[in-house]
Amino acid sequence: MKPQRVFVLASQSLFAEAVQTLLAEEPGIEVIGAATVGPECYALVEGARPDVVIVEATGDEQGRLAAQVLDCIPGAKVIGLTLEDNRIHTYYQQEKQGSRVEDLVEAIREPIDWIGRSPKALRLFVVYQGNYGQRILDNVKANAPQSWRVEGWRATSDIPPVVDDPLAFLPMHLPVTDLILCLGEASSCGQLVPSIVDRTGARAVIAPVDNTAWLPDGLIRQLRAELSDIGVATAFPKPFCSLTERSYNLRQHEVAFEDPWIAEFARHFGRPEFDVVCDDEKIVRVEVLRDSACGCARNVAAQLTGVEVREAVQQAGLLHHHYPCMATMRVDPTLGEPLIQLGGDLMRRAVEAKISSRLPRSSYLVPEGHAETSE
Numbered sequence: 001m002k003p004q005r006v007f008v009l010a011s012q013s014l015f016a017e018a019v020q021t022l023l024a025e026e027p028g029i030e031v032i033g034a035a036t037v038g039p040e041c042y043a044l045v046e047g048a049r050p051d052v053v054i055v056e057a058t059g060d061e062q063g064r065l066a067a068q069v070l071d072c073i074p075g076a077k078v079i080g081l082t083l084e085d086n087r088i089h090t091y092y093q094q095e096k097q098g099s100r101v102e103d104l105v106e107a108i109r110e111p112i113d114w115i116g117r118s119p120k121a122l123r124l125f126v127v128y129q130g131n132y133g134q135r136i137l138d139n140v141k142a143n144a145p146q147s148w149r150v151e152g153w154r155a156t157s158d159i160p161p162v163v164d165d166p167l168a169f170l171p172m173h174l175p176v177t178d179l180i181l182c183l184g185e186a187s188s189c190g191q192l193v194p195s196i197v198d199r200t201g202a203r204a205v206i207a208p209v210d211n212t213a214w215l216p217d218g219l220i221r222q223l224r225a226e227l228s229d230i231g232v233a234t235a236f237p238k239p240f241c242s243l244t245e246r247s248y249n250l251r252q253h254e255v256a257f258e259d260p261w262i263a264e265f266a267r268h269f270g271r272p273e274f275d276v277v278c279d280d281e282k283i284v285r286v287e288v289l290r291d292s293a294c295g296c297a298r299n300v301a302a303q304l305t306g307v308e309v310r311e312a313v314q315q316a317g318l319l320h321h322h323y324p325c326m327a328t329m330r331v332d333p334t335l336g337e338p339l340i341q342l343g344g345d346l347m348r349r350a351v352e353a354k355i356s357s358r359l360p361r362s363s364y365l366v367p368e369g370h371a372e373t374s375e
Helices: 013-023 039-048 060-073 101-109 131-143 194-200 217-229 260-266 298-305 309-322 339-358
Strands: 004-010 029-037 052-056 077-082 087-092 094-102 125-130 149-152 179-184 204-206 233-235 273-277 285-290
Touching: 004 039, 013 029, 013 052, 029 039, 039 060, 039 204, 052 060, 060 077, 094 298, 125 131, 125 194, 131 149, 131 179, 179 194, 179 260, 194 217, 217 233, 233 260, 273 298, 273 309, 273 339, 285 298, 298 309, 298 339, 309 339
Parallel strands: 004 029, 004 052, 052 077, 125 149, 125 179, 179 204, 204 233
Antiparallel strands: 077 087, 087 094, 273 285
Protein backbone atom coordinates (compact mmCIF):
# COMPACT_ATOMS: atom_id res chain seq x y z
CA MET A 1 0.00 0.00 0.00
CA LYS A 2 1.29 3.44 -0.90
CA PRO A 3 2.47 5.33 2.22
CA GLN A 4 0.81 8.57 3.29
CA ARG A 5 3.26 11.38 2.48
CA VAL A 6 3.24 13.96 5.29
CA PHE A 7 4.52 17.55 5.44
CA VAL A 8 4.81 19.36 8.80
CA LEU A 9 4.15 23.10 8.95
CA ALA A 10 4.83 24.65 12.36
CA SER A 11 5.38 27.95 14.10
CA GLN A 12 8.16 26.33 16.13
CA SER A 13 10.94 24.16 14.73
CA LEU A 14 10.95 22.03 17.89
CA PHE A 15 7.36 21.05 17.19
CA ALA A 16 8.21 19.93 13.67
CA GLU A 17 11.10 17.83 14.98
CA ALA A 18 8.87 16.23 17.61
CA VAL A 19 6.23 15.25 15.07
CA GLN A 20 8.86 13.82 12.74
CA THR A 21 10.22 11.71 15.60
CA LEU A 22 6.71 10.57 16.54
CA LEU A 23 5.93 9.41 13.01
CA ALA A 24 9.34 8.03 12.05
CA GLU A 25 8.59 4.44 13.07
CA GLU A 26 4.96 4.37 11.96
CA PRO A 27 4.35 2.00 9.03
CA GLY A 28 2.55 3.47 6.07
CA ILE A 29 3.53 7.07 6.93
CA GLU A 30 6.44 8.98 5.39
CA VAL A 31 7.42 12.50 6.50
CA ILE A 32 8.69 14.15 3.32
CA GLY A 33 9.34 17.66 4.61
CA ALA A 34 8.95 20.32 7.28
CA ALA A 35 8.93 24.10 7.41
CA THR A 36 8.25 26.93 9.82
CA VAL A 37 5.36 29.26 9.05
CA GLY A 38 6.48 32.14 6.85
CA PRO A 39 6.20 33.72 3.40
CA GLU A 40 8.07 30.89 1.66
CA CYS A 41 6.40 27.95 3.38
CA TYR A 42 3.48 27.56 0.96
CA ALA A 43 5.79 27.22 -2.03
CA LEU A 44 7.62 24.44 -0.17
CA VAL A 45 4.36 22.67 0.59
CA GLU A 46 3.15 22.98 -2.99
CA GLY A 47 6.44 21.68 -4.34
CA ALA A 48 6.38 18.65 -2.05
CA ARG A 49 2.79 17.70 -3.05
CA PRO A 50 2.09 15.78 0.19
CA ASP A 51 -1.04 13.75 0.91
CA VAL A 52 -1.30 15.21 4.42
CA VAL A 53 -0.15 18.53 5.88
CA ILE A 54 0.12 18.87 9.66
CA VAL A 55 -0.29 22.47 10.79
CA GLU A 56 0.61 23.67 14.29
CA ALA A 57 -1.34 26.82 15.16
CA THR A 58 -4.17 28.05 17.38
CA GLY A 59 -7.56 29.66 16.86
CA ASP A 60 -8.17 31.69 13.72
CA GLU A 61 -4.53 31.32 12.68
CA GLN A 62 -5.01 27.58 12.29
CA GLY A 63 -8.02 28.06 10.02
CA ARG A 64 -6.16 30.66 7.95
CA LEU A 65 -3.15 28.38 7.45
CA ALA A 66 -5.37 25.42 6.58
CA ALA A 67 -7.26 27.46 3.99
CA GLN A 68 -4.03 28.63 2.35
CA VAL A 69 -2.63 25.11 2.24
CA LEU A 70 -5.85 23.84 0.64
CA ASP A 71 -5.62 26.61 -1.94
CA CYS A 72 -2.17 25.29 -2.85
CA ILE A 73 -3.12 21.60 -2.80
CA PRO A 74 -6.92 21.24 -3.06
CA GLY A 75 -6.87 17.45 -2.71
CA ALA A 76 -4.77 17.30 0.45
CA LYS A 77 -5.88 16.59 3.98
CA VAL A 78 -4.86 19.22 6.53
CA ILE A 79 -4.57 18.23 10.19
CA GLY A 80 -4.34 21.20 12.54
CA LEU A 81 -2.85 20.55 15.96
CA THR A 82 -3.69 22.81 18.88
CA LEU A 83 -1.29 21.98 21.67
CA GLU A 84 -2.90 24.22 24.26
CA ASP A 85 -6.01 22.04 24.62
CA ASN A 86 -4.62 18.75 23.28
CA ARG A 87 -6.95 18.69 20.27
CA ILE A 88 -6.70 18.25 16.55
CA HIS A 89 -8.90 19.39 13.69
CA THR A 90 -9.04 17.65 10.33
CA TYR A 91 -9.88 19.87 7.37
CA TYR A 92 -11.44 18.54 4.16
CA GLN A 93 -11.71 21.46 1.79
CA GLN A 94 -12.01 23.82 4.77
CA GLU A 95 -14.54 21.63 6.64
CA LYS A 96 -13.39 20.66 10.12
CA GLN A 97 -14.12 17.87 12.55
CA GLY A 98 -12.88 17.38 16.11
CA SER A 99 -10.77 14.51 17.43
CA ARG A 100 -8.03 13.86 20.00
CA VAL A 101 -4.31 14.41 19.52
CA GLU A 102 -3.69 10.79 20.60
CA ASP A 103 -5.28 9.76 17.30
CA LEU A 104 -2.91 11.74 15.08
CA VAL A 105 -1.63 8.62 13.38
CA GLU A 106 -5.17 7.37 12.78
CA ALA A 107 -6.18 10.75 11.37
CA ILE A 108 -3.27 10.68 8.92
CA ARG A 109 -4.04 7.18 7.69
CA GLU A 110 -7.79 7.61 7.36
CA PRO A 111 -8.72 8.25 3.71
CA ILE A 112 -10.71 11.33 2.86
CA ASP A 113 -14.39 10.44 2.62
CA TRP A 114 -15.80 13.01 0.24
CA ILE A 115 -19.42 12.03 1.03
CA GLY A 116 -18.76 12.00 4.77
CA ARG A 117 -20.39 15.40 5.23
CA SER A 118 -23.69 14.22 3.76
CA PRO A 119 -26.48 13.17 6.13
CA LYS A 120 -26.86 10.07 3.95
CA ALA A 121 -23.50 8.95 5.37
CA LEU A 122 -24.53 9.72 8.94
CA ARG A 123 -21.98 9.17 11.69
CA LEU A 124 -24.07 8.35 14.75
CA PHE A 125 -22.68 8.10 18.28
CA VAL A 126 -24.98 6.50 20.85
CA VAL A 127 -24.42 7.22 24.55
CA TYR A 128 -26.27 4.81 26.84
CA GLN A 129 -26.20 3.42 30.38
CA GLY A 130 -28.39 0.31 30.58
CA ASN A 131 -30.89 -2.03 28.93
CA TYR A 132 -33.05 0.80 27.59
CA GLY A 133 -30.22 2.27 25.56
CA GLN A 134 -28.62 -1.06 24.71
CA ARG A 135 -31.79 -2.28 22.99
CA ILE A 136 -32.02 0.90 20.92
CA LEU A 137 -28.33 0.74 19.96
CA ASP A 138 -28.65 -2.91 18.92
CA ASN A 139 -31.73 -2.22 16.77
CA VAL A 140 -30.24 0.84 15.08
CA LYS A 141 -27.01 -1.01 14.34
CA ALA A 142 -28.91 -3.95 12.88
CA ASN A 143 -31.27 -1.91 10.68
CA ALA A 144 -29.51 1.37 9.83
CA PRO A 145 -28.62 2.11 6.19
CA GLN A 146 -25.28 0.65 5.15
CA SER A 147 -23.92 4.15 4.52
CA TRP A 148 -24.25 5.03 8.23
CA ARG A 149 -21.52 4.51 10.79
CA VAL A 150 -23.00 3.65 14.19
CA GLU A 151 -20.87 3.53 17.34
CA GLY A 152 -21.81 3.38 20.99
CA TRP A 153 -20.32 4.09 24.40
CA ARG A 154 -21.73 2.83 27.69
CA ALA A 155 -21.46 5.51 30.37
CA THR A 156 -20.95 4.43 33.95
CA SER A 157 -23.95 4.31 36.25
CA ASP A 158 -21.86 5.94 39.00
CA ILE A 159 -22.02 9.50 37.67
CA PRO A 160 -22.93 11.81 40.59
CA PRO A 161 -26.17 13.85 40.48
CA VAL A 162 -24.20 17.06 39.94
CA VAL A 163 -21.29 16.78 37.49
CA ASP A 164 -18.56 19.35 38.16
CA ASP A 165 -15.99 17.89 35.75
CA PRO A 166 -17.63 16.05 32.83
CA LEU A 167 -14.27 15.16 31.28
CA ALA A 168 -13.49 12.94 34.27
CA PHE A 169 -16.25 10.56 33.15
CA LEU A 170 -15.42 10.45 29.43
CA PRO A 171 -12.93 8.18 27.67
CA MET A 172 -9.83 9.73 26.13
CA HIS A 173 -11.02 8.88 22.63
CA LEU A 174 -14.44 9.60 21.17
CA PRO A 175 -15.19 9.20 17.45
CA VAL A 176 -15.79 12.05 15.04
CA THR A 177 -19.58 12.30 14.92
CA ASP A 178 -22.42 14.05 13.10
CA LEU A 179 -25.24 13.14 15.49
CA ILE A 180 -25.27 12.15 19.16
CA LEU A 181 -28.10 10.01 20.51
CA CYS A 182 -28.17 10.35 24.30
CA LEU A 183 -29.95 7.46 26.02
CA GLY A 184 -28.98 8.00 29.64
CA GLU A 185 -30.96 6.45 32.47
CA ALA A 186 -30.07 9.17 34.97
CA SER A 187 -30.13 12.95 34.65
CA SER A 188 -26.40 13.06 35.35
CA CYS A 189 -25.71 11.39 32.00
CA GLY A 190 -27.35 14.28 30.16
CA GLN A 191 -24.91 16.66 31.85
CA LEU A 192 -22.10 15.03 29.86
CA VAL A 193 -23.63 15.95 26.50
CA PRO A 194 -21.96 19.36 25.92
CA SER A 195 -18.52 17.87 26.58
CA ILE A 196 -19.28 14.93 24.28
CA VAL A 197 -20.34 17.39 21.59
CA ASP A 198 -17.09 19.29 22.08
CA ARG A 199 -14.96 16.16 21.78
CA THR A 200 -16.77 14.62 18.81
CA GLY A 201 -17.53 17.72 16.76
CA ALA A 202 -21.20 16.67 16.59
CA ARG A 203 -23.61 18.89 14.68
CA ALA A 204 -26.83 17.70 16.31
CA VAL A 205 -28.16 15.89 19.39
CA ILE A 206 -31.24 13.74 19.96
CA ALA A 207 -32.05 13.16 23.64
CA PRO A 208 -35.40 11.35 23.89
CA VAL A 209 -37.62 11.63 26.94
CA ASP A 210 -39.11 8.24 27.74
CA ASN A 211 -38.80 8.94 31.46
CA THR A 212 -38.72 12.48 32.87
CA ALA A 213 -36.60 11.27 35.79
CA TRP A 214 -33.85 10.53 33.28
CA LEU A 215 -34.10 13.88 31.49
CA PRO A 216 -35.98 16.56 33.48
CA ASP A 217 -37.45 19.67 31.84
CA GLY A 218 -34.90 21.93 33.51
CA LEU A 219 -31.98 19.99 32.04
CA ILE A 220 -33.65 20.03 28.63
CA ARG A 221 -33.87 23.83 28.74
CA GLN A 222 -30.24 24.06 29.82
CA LEU A 223 -29.00 21.74 27.06
CA ARG A 224 -31.11 23.40 24.37
CA ALA A 225 -29.77 26.85 25.25
CA GLU A 226 -26.14 25.79 25.67
CA LEU A 227 -26.02 23.78 22.45
CA SER A 228 -27.94 26.37 20.46
CA ASP A 229 -25.30 28.95 21.41
CA ILE A 230 -22.65 26.89 19.62
CA GLY A 231 -24.80 26.08 16.59
CA VAL A 232 -25.73 22.50 17.51
CA ALA A 233 -29.30 21.43 16.72
CA THR A 234 -31.29 19.50 19.33
CA ALA A 235 -34.41 17.36 19.57
CA PHE A 236 -35.99 16.09 22.80
CA PRO A 237 -38.87 13.85 21.63
CA LYS A 238 -41.37 12.84 24.33
CA PRO A 239 -41.90 9.96 23.81
CA PHE A 240 -39.08 8.91 21.49
CA CYS A 241 -41.57 7.39 19.05
CA SER A 242 -43.10 10.85 18.40
CA LEU A 243 -40.05 11.86 16.32
CA THR A 244 -40.47 12.55 12.58
CA GLU A 245 -38.26 14.31 10.03
CA ARG A 246 -39.87 17.67 10.85
CA SER A 247 -41.26 17.54 14.38
CA TYR A 248 -41.50 15.76 17.70
CA ASN A 249 -43.82 15.63 20.76
CA LEU A 250 -47.63 15.52 20.75
CA ARG A 251 -50.61 17.88 20.67
CA GLN A 252 -49.92 21.46 21.78
CA HIS A 253 -46.41 20.45 22.83
CA GLU A 254 -45.35 19.57 19.27
CA VAL A 255 -42.02 21.14 18.29
CA ALA A 256 -41.09 21.74 14.65
CA PHE A 257 -37.45 21.72 13.58
CA GLU A 258 -35.24 21.81 10.50
CA ASP A 259 -32.00 19.89 10.72
CA PRO A 260 -30.65 17.46 8.10
CA TRP A 261 -28.82 15.20 10.59
CA ILE A 262 -31.79 14.68 12.90
CA ALA A 263 -34.08 14.34 9.87
CA GLU A 264 -31.86 11.62 8.41
CA PHE A 265 -32.12 9.62 11.62
CA ALA A 266 -35.88 10.22 11.85
CA ARG A 267 -36.37 9.07 8.28
CA HIS A 268 -35.58 5.56 9.51
CA PHE A 269 -36.28 5.58 13.27
CA GLY A 270 -38.93 7.42 15.27
CA ARG A 271 -42.69 7.59 14.85
CA PRO A 272 -43.85 4.20 13.49
CA GLU A 273 -45.03 4.12 9.90
CA PHE A 274 -46.19 1.09 7.94
CA ASP A 275 -47.39 -0.02 4.54
CA VAL A 276 -50.16 -2.58 5.12
CA VAL A 277 -51.57 -4.96 2.53
CA CYS A 278 -54.76 -6.81 3.39
CA ASP A 279 -57.53 -8.78 1.75
CA ASP A 280 -61.17 -8.52 2.76
CA GLU A 281 -60.63 -10.02 6.20
CA LYS A 282 -56.96 -10.42 7.12
CA ILE A 283 -53.62 -8.64 7.09
CA VAL A 284 -51.52 -10.12 4.28
CA ARG A 285 -48.28 -8.16 4.64
CA VAL A 286 -46.87 -5.32 6.74
CA GLU A 287 -43.81 -3.38 5.60
CA VAL A 288 -42.01 -1.10 8.06
CA LEU A 289 -41.44 2.32 6.50
CA ARG A 290 -40.12 3.81 9.74
CA ASP A 291 -39.24 1.70 12.75
CA SER A 292 -39.39 2.70 16.38
CA ALA A 293 -35.83 3.27 17.56
CA CYS A 294 -36.19 0.35 19.95
CA GLY A 295 -37.40 -2.02 17.22
CA CYS A 296 -40.97 -2.26 18.46
CA ALA A 297 -42.56 -1.35 15.12
CA ARG A 298 -40.60 -4.06 13.35
CA ASN A 299 -41.72 -6.57 15.98
CA VAL A 300 -45.36 -5.50 15.67
CA ALA A 301 -45.23 -5.74 11.88
CA ALA A 302 -43.86 -9.27 12.00
CA GLN A 303 -46.74 -10.44 14.19
CA LEU A 304 -49.63 -8.69 12.44
CA THR A 305 -49.55 -10.87 9.33
CA GLY A 306 -52.59 -13.13 9.39
CA VAL A 307 -54.45 -11.06 11.99
CA GLU A 308 -58.05 -10.16 11.15
CA VAL A 309 -58.34 -6.58 9.91
CA ARG A 310 -60.99 -5.65 12.47
CA GLU A 311 -58.63 -6.73 15.29
CA ALA A 312 -55.38 -5.32 13.88
CA VAL A 313 -55.44 -1.91 15.59
CA GLN A 314 -56.10 -3.31 19.05
CA GLN A 315 -53.57 -6.10 18.46
CA ALA A 316 -50.91 -3.53 17.51
CA GLY A 317 -51.40 -1.84 20.89
CA LEU A 318 -51.11 -5.11 22.77
CA LEU A 319 -47.98 -6.12 20.86
CA HIS A 320 -46.47 -2.72 21.64
CA HIS A 321 -46.97 -3.17 25.38
CA HIS A 322 -45.74 -6.77 25.33
CA TYR A 323 -42.56 -6.00 23.35
CA PRO A 324 -42.17 -4.51 26.00
CA CYS A 325 -42.21 -0.75 25.68
CA MET A 326 -39.69 0.67 28.16
CA ALA A 327 -41.21 4.15 28.42
CA THR A 328 -42.35 5.04 31.93
CA MET A 329 -45.74 3.97 33.26
CA ARG A 330 -45.86 7.04 35.51
CA VAL A 331 -48.27 9.80 34.51
CA ASP A 332 -46.33 12.55 32.78
CA PRO A 333 -46.96 15.86 34.60
CA THR A 334 -47.11 17.81 31.33
CA LEU A 335 -49.16 15.44 29.18
CA GLY A 336 -51.33 14.00 31.94
CA GLU A 337 -50.86 10.43 30.71
CA PRO A 338 -48.19 7.72 30.99
CA LEU A 339 -45.67 7.84 28.15
CA ILE A 340 -46.08 4.10 27.61
CA GLN A 341 -49.77 4.71 26.82
CA LEU A 342 -48.92 7.47 24.38
CA GLY A 343 -46.41 5.19 22.68
CA GLY A 344 -49.07 2.52 22.32
CA ASP A 345 -51.46 5.07 20.87
CA LEU A 346 -48.89 6.07 18.24
CA MET A 347 -48.40 2.43 17.30
CA ARG A 348 -52.14 1.83 16.95
CA ARG A 349 -52.57 4.97 14.88
CA ALA A 350 -49.79 3.90 12.52
CA VAL A 351 -51.73 0.73 11.75
CA GLU A 352 -55.14 2.41 11.68
CA ALA A 353 -53.92 5.01 9.17
CA LYS A 354 -53.39 2.25 6.61
CA ILE A 355 -56.57 0.21 7.14
CA SER A 356 -59.13 2.81 8.25
CA SER A 357 -61.19 2.44 5.07
CA ARG A 358 -61.80 -1.20 5.99
CA LEU A 359 -62.77 -0.55 9.63
CA PRO A 360 -66.26 0.13 10.98
CA ARG A 361 -66.70 3.68 12.24
CA SER A 362 -66.89 2.54 15.86
CA SER A 363 -63.36 1.14 15.65
CA TYR A 364 -61.72 4.52 15.18
CA LEU A 365 -59.33 5.68 17.87
CA VAL A 366 -59.68 8.55 20.28
CA PRO A 367 -58.19 11.94 19.22
CA GLU A 368 -54.45 11.98 18.60
CA GLY A 369 -52.26 12.11 21.68
CA HIS A 370 -54.99 10.80 24.03
CA ALA A 371 -54.42 7.19 24.99
CA GLU A 372 -57.27 4.73 25.31
CA THR A 373 -58.09 3.85 28.89
CA SER A 374 -59.77 0.53 28.23
CA GLU A 375 -56.48 -1.38 28.03
